[in-house]
Amino acid sequence: MRLITTLATLALASPVLADEVNVYSYRQPELIAPLTEAFTAETGIDVNVAFLEKGMVEKLTAEGNRTPADVILTVDIARLNSVIEAGLTQPVESEILTANIPANLRGENNEWFGLTTRARVIYASKDRVADGEVTTYEDLADPKWKGRICTRSGTHAYNTALIAAMLSHHDEAYVTTWLEGVKANLARKPQGNDRAQIKAIWAAECDIAIGNTYYMGQMLADEEQKAWADSVDIVFPTFEGSGTHVNISGVAMTKYAPNRDNAVKFMEFLASSKAQEIYAAKNFEYPIAPGTSVDPVVASWGEFTADETNLMEIAQLRAQAIRLAETVDFDG
Structure with missing residues (x-):
């Protein structure tokens, strides 16, 4: 080659x-x-x-x-x-x-x-989040999470895809309110990559974070980052009445x-x-x-049902998703 x-x-x-x-x-x-x-x-x-x-x-x-x-x-x-x-x-x-x-x-x-x-999942603190405490993406706007959520930029491709997927299930008014609710629940200004959010849970800066599944495998294979991975569980949230968002x-x-x-x-x-x-x-x-x-490490995270919305539909909602994230000043 x-x-x-x-x-x-x-x-x-x-x-x-x-x-x-x-x-x-x-x-x-x-x-x-x-x-x-x-x-x-x-x-x-x-x-x-x-x-x-x-x-x-x-x-x-x-x-x-x-x-x-x-x-x-x-x-x-x-x-x-x-x-x-x-x-x-x-x-x-x-x-x-x-x-x-x-x-x-x-x-x-x-x-x-x-x-x-790869699934866009919730990483949840093993010590501070109870089983079943978060089950849907819609749950992330619940005031019970105030000061407990970490995430990367709302305009990063991974998060705009999630917002676009939310738009495929709800109207714009609902998604705008949802974004405002998630922003109100953030423990800190959006920053860093997905692994940085899991490190923040390990450091007790927040209790849950949004991230892609494969980062767990990468962290488990890294001597320094394994402690971050060991501090969290993977939760496969769903859209209400549907499945887990995948890219x-x-x-x-x-x-x-x-x-x-x-x-x-x-x-x-x-x-x-x-x-x-x-x-x-x-x-x-x-x-x-x-x-x-499925690789045994990946299989160990559990099974989930994927949302079956065609991904091209989600891609075509990306511009609207970015506009909504900017409208609510998600990263501000």
Whole structure:
């Protein structure tokens, strides 16, 4: 496998047909290296990965039909949707992909496919939160939590996706009031990443926090952060009358993919049980393909029922979600 971690190297290459597939990724190369190595070992097709922190739409737009990129990998439906809305992807017709990825986790016209999911959960202090004390996302606005909640910025992609999901279940007036209630319950101004919120629970700065499930796995594997993880339980809240909010890591083919056949093979491999188990175990996420085993660490957190709202609907509510977070000055 040839691993390319600088954009300049991949972008300077002329798009020519080769026994390779070129990937633009919002996931760090070390997180997907086990996948690309397994794909190359199985098929003989090299995978070149360019890691982008931001600006995928701008880069693909500038490159146009001379882009070397065949496939994009993202970690949030909103990022995936921005590339699709810019007209930079193409549908992929594949029986393997449609068989392995359920309808609510892929595009209506097969322009994107989810690979793994992560739940947006509540991390609750083992010492200061009773079992069953919080059960729904709506509960977070209850005054009983005043001064007890920690979270990262309300306009971060993970939280805007949650707000957008709330908008898919409630009208704007309700969600505005809910955001005001959650803000009133914050123990401190929104700050840091998801792990910082769990550290704050460990330090008794707050009692519950909003975060993604995979951070628990990452903390348990870290000598310093394990104590943070051990201080909390994972609670899988639901929307009233529905399930737990999930987001995805996802994949799509670029509009001008120069190695289209190889790109299809790579996408089908990513949707296979073999790849999904590798991907999910490496990143402590939930595989999507039927019959795929969940990593034992992830399984130990318990089972939950996912909200079945199509993620593209949630992505299309993102702008409204950001506007509401700014309207209530959530981060202020």
